[in-house]
Amino acid sequence: MKNQVLECFKKLFGGEGEIRTYFAPGRVNLIGEHTDYNGGHVFPCALTIGTYMAARKRDDRKLRFYSMNFEKLGVVESSLDQFLMGAEKNWTAYPKGMMWAFGQKGFPVEQGFDLVLYGNIPNGSGLSSSASVEVVTGVMLKDMFGYDSITMTDIALFGQYSENHYNGVNCGIMDQFAIAMGKKDCAIFLDTSDLSYEYAPVKLEGARIVISCSNKKRGLGDSKYNERRSECEMALAEIQKVKEVKSLGELTEEEFEQVKDAIKSPIRQKRAKHAVYENQRTVKAVTALKANDIALFGELMNASHVSLRDDYEVTGKELDTLVEEAWKCPGVIGSRMTGAGFGGCTVSIVRTENIDHFIEAVGSAYKEKIGYAADFYVVDVGDGAGILA
Ligand code: GLA
Numbered sequence: 001m002k003n004q005v006l007e008c009f010k011k012l013f014g015g016e017g018e019i020r021t022y023f024a025p026g027r028v029n030l031i032g033e034h035t036d037y038n039g040g041h042v043f044p045c046a047l048t049i050g051t052y053m054a055a056r057k058r059d060d061r062k063l064r065f066y067s068m069n070f071e072k073l074g075v076v077e078s079s080l081d082q083f084l085m086g087a088e089k090n091w092t093a094y095p096k097g098m099m100w101a102f103g104q105k106g107f108p109v110e111q112g113f114d115l116v117l118y119g120n121i122p123n124g125s126g127l128s129s130s131a132s133v134e135v136v137t138g139v140m141l142k143d144m145f146g147y148d149s150i151t152m153t154d155i156a157l158f159g160q161y162s163e164n165h166y167n168g169v170n171c172g173i174m175d176q177f178a179i180a181m182g183k184k185d186c187a188i189f190l191d192t193s194d195l196s197y198e199y200a201p202v203k204l205e206g207a208r209i210v211i212s213c214s215n216k217k218r219g220l221g222d223s224k225y226n227e228r229r230s231e232c233e234m235a236l237a238e239i240q241k242v243k244e245v246k247s248l249g250e251l252t253e254e255e256f257e258q259v260k261d262a263i264k265s266p267i268r269q270k271r272a273k274h275a276v277y278e279n280q281r282t283v284k285a286v287t288a289l290k291a292n293d294i295a296l297f298g299e300l301m302n303a304s305h306v307s308l309r310d311d312y313e314v315t316g317k318e319l320d321t322l323v324e325e326a327w328k329c330p331g332v333i334g335s336r337m338t339g340a341g342f343g344g345c346t347v348s349i350v351r352t353e354n355i356d357h358f359i360e361a362v363g364s365a366y367k368e369k370i371g372y373a374a375d376f377y378v379v380d381v382g383d384g385a386g387i388l389a
Helices: 004-011 093-104 129-144 152-165 172-183 220-239 255-260 266-290 292-309 316-328 352-370
Strands: 018-031 044-058 062-068 076-079 113-119 186-192 195-202 207-211 334-337 345-351 375-379
Touching: 004 044, 004 062, 004 113, 018 129, 018 172, 018 334, 018 345, 044 129, 044 172, 044 375, 062 093, 062 266, 093 129, 093 152, 093 334, 113 129, 113 292, 129 152, 152 172, 172 186, 186 266, 195 266, 195 292, 207 352, 220 255, 220 266, 255 266, 266 292, 292 316, 292 334, 292 345, 316 334, 316 345
Parallel strands: 062 113
Antiparallel strands: 018 044, 044 113, 044 186, 062 076, 186 195, 207 345, 207 375, 334 345
């Protein structure tokens, strides 16, 4: 892929000067959903699919962007003097947001760029194609300007900052962190309250990770996402009237049951319940995986989906159909929606010998019930973002 991006770059922008190439993966979250903005734990991993970038610094402040995924848009021209916060019209919002964030964080971007991108993460699938573009841009800027003091964690934080403040999505740190810090064959057990983390090998012994993409685009999802986030913030504020606690992620299930009546609306109570129980499930799931108890890991994945469906209400009929059909298939260890929800993908752990049947059975039931096809990807866990040699 790297060579195709480089070729495309030379054709569009010429081959002179120093052209450098970068990669950032997509991510899938195995368990710990909607916990990252509640001070809880998440357990995502980086994928081997992602975003490739070829870049060259310019002598002026111009920006020329081209995405091989959006050929019709052609070369999008802009400049470092045109940061349209919240009002960018296309994918260039993500690299521009990152350039803006670098400036805000004290690492000025004073020279423009010619950039070509190609991504093999399905867009809008919930596998974090936008965070991948942010992080690949961050790795590029750090390299091009020699900002050696910037760590990969910083790049993740700058990416989140740009998403929150430039693009108006109040996301947590999970996606950018997983993409920046991923490690081959490992998932990251991240405590979002202090960003401490640990790598845990994903040893599935005879099974693989299958991603089923609903092909329902998120669209309105972003506003629903922000709504869930504020419901949790309100619930926390209500609990804080009766108990000293910094985040929902600090509570055990028992502690939550003792204070839950402080939350005055039943809806907010369900939202907070999900955040607390999902966090505890994530801790248990990682313990299970470390003990090679894949069956228990799968059960916790299934319980995560039920909670996201009934208490957090972010699944919808497309994701529910994919998961319910998956649960019927032989060889399925666990299956749940992954990412923000409202569309996007599910993640399933499926015994290798049953994968063909799984794709066939879930695929045809989905098409029949929903009216259009789902896509399936058998994925590998890869490394985090970096410079391509
Ligand atoms: C999106 C956000 C993440 C996280 C998930 C839900 O992917 O970007 O920060 O909140 O949703 O777990």
